[in-house]
Amino acid sequence: MDPTSEQLLWMYEKMVEIREYEETMAKVYLEGKLPPKIQKGLAFDIGAGPVPGEMHLAAGQEPVAVGVCAHLKAEDAVVGAHRPHHFAIAKNVDLNAMTAEMFGKVTGLGRGKGGHMHLFDPAVKFSCSGIVGASAPQACGAALAAKKLGKDWVAIGFFGEGAANQGAFHEALNLASLWKLPVIFVCEDNKYGISVEKQDSTSIESNADRAAGYGMPGVLVETNDAVAVFRAAGDAVARARRGEGPTLIEVKTDRYLGHFQGDPETYRPKGEAQELRTHDPIPALGALLRARDLLDDAGDARLRQAVSARVEAAYAFGRNSPYPEPSEALLHVFAD
Amino acid sequence: MTTDTKVRTLSMAQAISEAVAQEMERDQRVFVMGEDVGKYGGIFSATTGLLDKFGPERIMDTPISETGFMGAAIGAAAEGLRPISELMFVDFFGVCFDQIYNHLAKNTYMSGGNTKYPVVITTGIGGGYNDAAQHSQCLYGIFAHVPGLKVVVPSNAYDAKGLMTAAIRDDNPVVFMYHKGIMGLSWMSYFEGSTNAVPLEPYTIPFGEAKVVREGRDLTIVTLSQMVQKAVLAADTLAAEGIDVEIIDLRTLVPLDRESVLRSVAKTGRLLVADEDYLSFGVSGEIAAIVAEHLDSVKLKAPIRRLAVPDVPIPFSRPLEQFAIPQVDGIAAAVRELMQLNLN
Numbered sequence: 001m002d003p004t005s006e007q008l009l010w011m012y013e014k015m016v017e018i019r020e021y022e023e024t025m026a027k028v029y030l031e032g033k034l035p036p037k038i039q040k041g042l043a044f045d046i047g048a049g050p051v052p053g054e055m056h057l058a059a060g061q062e063p064v065a066v067g068v069c070a071h072l073k074a075e076d077a078v079v080g081a082h083r084p085h086h087f088a089i090a091k092n093v094d095l096n097a098m099t100a101e102m103f104g105k106v107t108g109l110g111r112g113k114g115g116h117m118h119l120f121d122p123a124v125k126f127s128c129s130g131i132v133g134a135s136a137p138q139a140c141g142a143a144l145a146a147k148k149l150g151k152d153w154v155a156i157g158f159f160g161e162g163a164a165n166q167g168a169f170h171e172a173l174n175l176a177s178l179w180k181l182p183v184i185f186v187c188e189d190n191k192y193g194i195s196v197e198k199q200d201s202t203s204i205e206s207n208a209d210r211a212a213g214y215g216m217p218g219v220l221v222e223t224n225d226a227v228a229v230f231r232a233a234g235d236a237v238a239r240a241r242r243g244e245g246p247t248l249i250e251v252k253t254d255r256y257l258g259h260f261q262g263d264p265e266t267y268r269p270k271g272e273a274q275e276l277r278t279h280d281p282i283p284a285l286g287a288l289l290r291a292r293d294l295l296d297d298a299g300d301a302r303l304r305q306a307v308s309a310r311v312e313a314a315y316a317f318g319r320n321s322p323y324p325e326p327s328e329a330l331l332h333v334f335a336d
Numbered sequence: 337m338t339t340d341t342k343v344r345t346l347s348m349a350q351a352i353s354e355a356v357a358q359e360m361e362r363d364q365r366v367f368v369m370g371e372d373v374g375k376y377g378g379i380f381s382a383t384t385g386l387l388d389k390f391g392p393e394r395i396m397d398t399p400i401s402e403t404g405f406m407g408a409a410i411g412a413a414a415e416g417l418r419p420i421s422e423l424m425f426v427d428f429f430g431v432c433f434d435q436i437y438n439h440l441a442k443n444t445y446m447s448g449g450n451t452k453y454p455v456v457i458t459t460g461i462g463g464g465y466n467d468a469a470q471h472s473q474c475l476y477g478i479f480a481h482v483p484g485l486k487v488v489v490p491s492n493a494y495d496a497k498g499l500m501t502a503a504i505r506d507d508n509p510v511v512f513m514y515h516k517g518i519m520g521l522s523w524m525s526y527f528e529g530s531t532n533a534v535p536l537e538p539y540t541i542p543f544g545e546a547k548v549v550r551e552g553r554d555l556t557i558v559t560l561s562q563m564v565q566k567a568v569l570a571a572d573t574l575a576a577e578g579i580d581v582e583i584i585d586l587r588t589l590v591p592l593d594r595e596s597v598l599r600s601v602a603k604t605g606r607l608l609v610a611d612e613d614y615l616s617f618g619v620s621g622e623i624a625a626i627v628a629e630h631l632d633s634v635k636l637k638a639p640i641r642r643l644a645v646p647d648v649p650i651p652f653s654r655p656l657e658q659f660a661i662p663q664v665d666g667i668a669a670a671v672r673e674l675m676q677l678n679l680n
């Protein structure tokens with residue numbers, strides 16, 4: 001299935017938005033974390049600044065998020081992992097509330113309790129987790145619910161190639177296939193799990209081949225390209241909606257930044273990230289849009305301006321929102 | 337310790353990796369496996385430099401398969417090897433606890449003492465840097481609750497080296513829990529009292545011996561891990577106010593040095609337990625119970641007080657996290673309040 005003009009433009013705009021969001025975060029995150037205003041002797045202080053804690057950014061991995069989410073409705077569930085922003089943005093999670101969450105503000109998705117790895121937006125059925133491998137079984141549950149409720153909803157479990165070595169992944173695949181669940185497992189192969197290269201962690205070249213062991217289709221998307229992901233995801237989502245069961249998709253994608261911000265990346269060959277950026281999927285899709293007369297320079301500028309305005313507004317909202325009262329720490333352990 | 341022993345100032349991370357390196361040199365059966373322990377040197381630097389020294393056969397980066405490599409540690413230990421198995425954050429115990437509590441902890445017992453499992457699990461604990469609910473817990477209470485696991489919770493580099501050496505030489509499973517905020521990392525603020533003088537020569541610190549970190553007359557703080565460093569700072573403030581606090585660093589939870597707790601509380605008559613784990617059903621309750629069981633010999637002047645995480649997951653936002661995890665000021669305030677209370 002090929003994307004319509006509208007879908008192409010949507011994917012392009014979302015990719016631009018994700019990239020701008022992540023690059024802005026990379027800068028904002030550094031505020032307050034560098035010498036001299038931190039403890040003497042430190043090079044960096046992870047707990048300082050307006051956005052403290054770990055920060056995993058997805059610049060370079062935009063095609064996976066938009067190529068899949070282009071097929072989704074608000075009722076379709078997405079479960080992401082510790083690197084969740086691109087999925088969240090592509091699933092139309094409220095950008096202001098998501099950003100406020102990372103600033104730890106009371107206006108955040110979780111009133112500041114969750115932070116960047118723990119974003120929950122039930123309005124668009126988005127959630128994620130900092131525990132590697134946790135998403136696949138939970139996506140099965142959302143799919144099981146759709147089936148029990150008689151809906152044509154699907155569920156997506158996103159995770160990295162590193163997570164595909166967790167038992168949870170393998171159990172989820174078996175379960176999904178056994179119960180013919182409308183779930184799509186989407187593995188982002190960005191080559192690394194922190195410092196460990198895929199070839200040093202994974203017994204098989206492509207995780208897509210693992211699907212055969214569970215009796216479901218496995219699809220390898222070999223290029224970090226939104227349209228290629230769109231096609232693979234389109235087939236999988238259609239199959240799921242028809243009640244024919246799960247699909248596993250692996251996408252070869254690129255991580256432009258460190259595993260987390262502040263990662264010394266000494267394990268990475270020098271210049272690798274630079275080289276990856278020469279295959280940037282955003283200008284590539286822009287060129288396709290231009291070739292089809294769907295975009296010109298003026299249109300691109302307008303689109304980028306609108307995206308910047310949204311992203312800036314979200315960061316301003318996060319920054320300027322109030323913190324929760326400290327005693328709010330005691331609330332919400334249980335549902336009311 | 338001989339007088340010509342070379343002593344340097346080391347961070348806790350350096351002390352731990354030194355202990356591991358020296359034991360690996362001493363004993364070919366010792367090896368390390370875990371996520372990012374090789375090229376990266378351990379996310380919290382507990383294995384920095386070891387890959388270069390010992391190579392990938394003995395410093396093994398694993399897939400993200402905690403059940404797999406924790407179970408492998410058990411199997412390898414049963415064959416006579418001495419694995420050190422790193423669980424990057426203790427919070428991840430959830431994906432592999434079956435191997436740990438149903439097997440590693442119980443196999444020796446279930447075999448009637450006929451098998452042994454000299455495994456050291458190293459793991460990062462604790463919050464204070466806004467890493468939220470899945471990356472900030474202490475959870476030593478859970479590990480200590482399960483019979484069959486020794487639990488080590490050092491507060492400083494000197495103790496960490498001696499305890500790590502003892503852990504590796506122990507024939508039993510040892511869970512070695514290092515608080516991230518006292519490792520002396522270059523990218524996370526830490527309590528500087530944790531970086532201290534460490535002899536180059538290998539040495540052991542026996543398990544089950546608490547340390548009196550500071551002697552005092554008026555009140556006992558029983559504590560462990562990073563909270564020891566917080567208690568020391570609180571005690572300095574309180575000393576200026578004329579309150580003389582004694583601090584007991586438990587150092588190991590299993591075995592637990594009950595005598596040192598009782599001796600100190602018998603002397604001061606006042607007990608505050610300062611703990612970064614959850615309040616209920618945990619370490620602070622255990623310490624309080626030990627004192628309560630000895631009220632015939634220990635005369636309390638005031639009720640026992642416990643400071644711990646108030647039974648909520650660790651929140652992300654800074655003001656919330658500072659509220660949930662006991663801080664230096666909170667310890668000082670609790671001590672002042674306790675000094676005002678009298679049982680009769």
Ligand SMILES: Cc1ncc(C[n+]2csc(CCOP(=O)(O)OP(=O)(O)O)c2C)c(N)n1
Nearest residue numbers: 083130131132160161162163192193194428
């Ligand atoms: C159960 C568990 N083990 C280990 C970690 C630590 N950790 C966080 S991200 C990560 C690497 C994940 O690699 P991958 O799944 O490929 O995702 P990527 O970071 O590349 O997006 C690891 C080991 C964790 N969060 N949870």
Ligand SMILES: [Mg+2]
Nearest residue numbers: 160161192193
């Ligand atoms: Mg990866």
